Amino acid sequence: MCGIIGCNGVSAAVPVLTLGLERMEYRGYDSSGIAVIADGKTEITKKKGRVSELINALRFKPQATAAIGIGHTRWATHGEPSDENAHPHQSGKFTLVHNGIIENHTELKEQYLKLTKMKSDTDTEVAVHLLNRFYSDGCLKALAHTARLLEGSFALAVICEEEPEKLFCVRQSSPLVVGLGEGTYAASDTAAISEKIHTLYRMDDGEIAVLEKDKIEFYDFELNKIRKAPEKFEKSSYASDKGNFEHFMLKEIYEQPEAIRRTVDAYLNENGFNLGLKPQKPERIFIVACGSAYHAGLVGRRIFESLAKIPVSVETASEFRYSEPLVSEKTPVIIISQSGETADSLAALREAKKRGAKTLSIINVKESTIATESDFVLLTRAGPEIAVATTKAYGAQLSALYLLGIYFAESFGTADKKELEKMKKALTDLHKSVSAALNCEEQIKEIAHRLRHIDRAYFIGRGAGFAAASEGSLKLKEISYIHCEAYAAGEMKHGTISLIEKDTTVIAMNTQTALAHKLQSNIDEVRSRGARVIAVTSADSKISADETITVPEVHPLFAVSTQIVPVQLLSYHIARLRGCDIDKPRNLAKSVTVE
Numbered sequence: 001m002c003g004i005i006g007c008n009g010v011s012a013a014v015p016v017l018t019l020g021l022e023r024m025e026y027r028g029y030d031s032s033g034i035a036v037i038a039d040g041k042t043e044i045t046k047k048k049g050r051v052s053e054l055i056n057a058l059r060f061k062p063q064a065t066a067a068i069g070i071g072h073t074r075w076a077t078h079g080e081p082s083d084e085n086a087h088p089h090q091s092g093k094f095t096l097v098h099n100g101i102i103e104n105h106t107e108l109k110e111q112y113l114k115l116t117k118m119k120s121d122t123d124t125e126v127a128v129h130l131l132n133r134f135y136s137d138g139c140l141k142a143l144a145h146t147a148r149l150l151e152g153s154f155a156l157a158v159i160c161e162e163e164p165e166k167l168f169c170v171r172q173s174s175p176l177v178v179g180l181g182e183g184t185y186a187a188s189d190t191a192a193i194s195e196k197i198h199t200l201y202r203m204d205d206g207e208i209a210v211l212e213k214d215k216i217e218f219y220d221f222e223l224n225k226i227r228k229a230p231e232k233f234e235k236s237s238y239a240s241d242k243g244n245f246e247h248f249m250l251k252e253i254y255e256q257p258e259a260i261r262r263t264v265d266a267y268l269n270e271n272g273f274n275l276g277l278k279p280q281k282p283e284r285i286f287i288v289a290c291g292s293a294y295h296a297g298l299v300g301r302r303i304f305e306s307l308a309k310i311p312v313s314v315e316t317a318s319e320f321r322y323s324e325p326l327v328s329e330k331t332p333v334i335i336i337s338q339s340g341e342t343a344d345s346l347a348a349l350r351e352a353k354k355r356g357a358k359t360l361s362i363i364n365v366k367e368s369t370i371a372t373e374s375d376f377v378l379l380t381r382a383g384p385e386i387a388v389a390t391t392k393a394y395g396a397q398l399s400a401l402y403l404l405g406i407y408f409a410e411s412f413g414t415a416d417k418k419e420l421e422k423m424k425k426a427l428t429d430l431h432k433s434v435s436a437a438l439n440c441e442e443q444i445k446e447i448a449h450r451l452r453h454i455d456r457a458y459f460i461g462r463g464a465g466f467a468a469a470s471e472g473s474l475k476l477k478e479i480s481y482i483h484c485e486a487y488a489a490g491e492m493k494h495g496t497i498s499l500i501e502k503d504t505t506v507i508a509m510n511t512q513t514a515l516a517h518k519l520q521s522n523i524d525e526v527r528s529r530g531a532r533v534i535a536v537t538s539a540d541s542k543i544s545a546d547e548t549i550t551v552p553e554v555h556p557l558f559a560v561s562t563q564i565v566p567v568q569l570l571s572y573h574i575a576r577l578r579g580c581d582i583d584k585p586r587n588l589a590k591s592v593t594v595e
Ligand code: F6R
Pocket: 290, 291, 292, 293, 294, 336, 337, 338, 339, 340, 341, 342, 345, 388, 389, 390, 391, 474, 475, 478, 590, 591, 592
């Protein structure tokens, strides 16, 4: 959450910063700002609202020919979204941007800044006043002094009129990379600077970087010099184009088959698996993730337990990290994350490692912190995902879990070999069925039109169908703001069925062919109390409801992958008809880098 960027030694800093902010807007979009030093003076522009409003505001200022600057796009944690709370923040000659949370900001203010009048309600402002207060013998010393005092998570980019040829960066528990190209650059995400750099340095926690126009030096917080290995950075073109689609979300739903094909093909071909992993049958596997990635984990549990006969615990990372988890060297931990930067998932990974567990992460962003710190990484090949609500990355995560499940079963000899061969073939072809599932869009548009005014919905399912229901419910609520709940279908009658009345919308996910008749009973129970039920089902399974959306038949273990498609489309079309900001839903950010 929040994206920071900095550049030095460039011909025009403003466009570099604003382009980078546009690309990192997924990290937060309630306000944004930049600061540049031009002719020895700092110029700050910041605005509540989207980066486009910042760009508008900059139009009315003479475009500074500054070579150095910093920028920020915000997801508010302390202080409401406003011009005053937007970053950069300034004190004396120092200006800074911050991603993270300074947890001891109240104590620091009390101890060092009693007489300082704060201009904002942010935790961040304390840091810039501390820099100003500790400045006596160079910016670097002031920065190290300040960094030693701060607690919590902070990635900082700092400029100072006293040393206008240097950009200072600090990393502690919030992502930050720096790189060299025509000038030097820093960003929360490489996407912001991807075609500017040829050399990348990954900063570690507890490090300071000093970026001059053509070199970067690293220090720890005691100001000992650190030597860091440079990495060659492959320039990438940024997928900022919506093509013919109205929103990134719809484009990404349509890219889902390709994301699945690329993920499967990367690790499975006619010669078998090439995962580069030699698993030993563990006592138990833990799967830990947040949000949709957690829902993918729920599907993973079904796969691992049924194929590889390994007991699996699936936990949300925010609970796992503080639960004194019973993990050890005998219980590997799988972390699932699109961004690879989610703060709770990263903390869970570190907790698991501390307890001696081997860690495997399923990650979409290769350069991310979780990918870097995991013992083994299975990269999903969904490509950059821009819409805040995940679709294609979730689809790719499911495929990665299918790959692992089949591979574990093969390695441990826990499933019939012929059956496993059939599954491999089915997995290789899965993208075709997911692509065919997209054909339901016209039917979905009609349903969306009917449902556009509902104020609540229930998603039900059994087994993996409950996992699919959980994801469907999250998708609809996060982008359309309709209150939704997901329920294990058999649980409804233990309380929640009392909420069903005439015309209540219930969406039933029938992924478990073998349990279709059980789900049918639950559908009948809610229909007889007035609910209007829309069933999502595979072609081979008969279900009777008020309306049925039928997707192609696939191997029963993979049914979530096809059945999630109509639900993603339904969420999209309902949100569109309600006029919601689909790609950037309110209060959310794509990369949740705070607790
Ligand atoms: C929902 C969504 C979120 C993420 C969650 C984890 O559409 O995108 O629930 O799945 O914030 O993010 P990652 O996968 O980046 O760890």
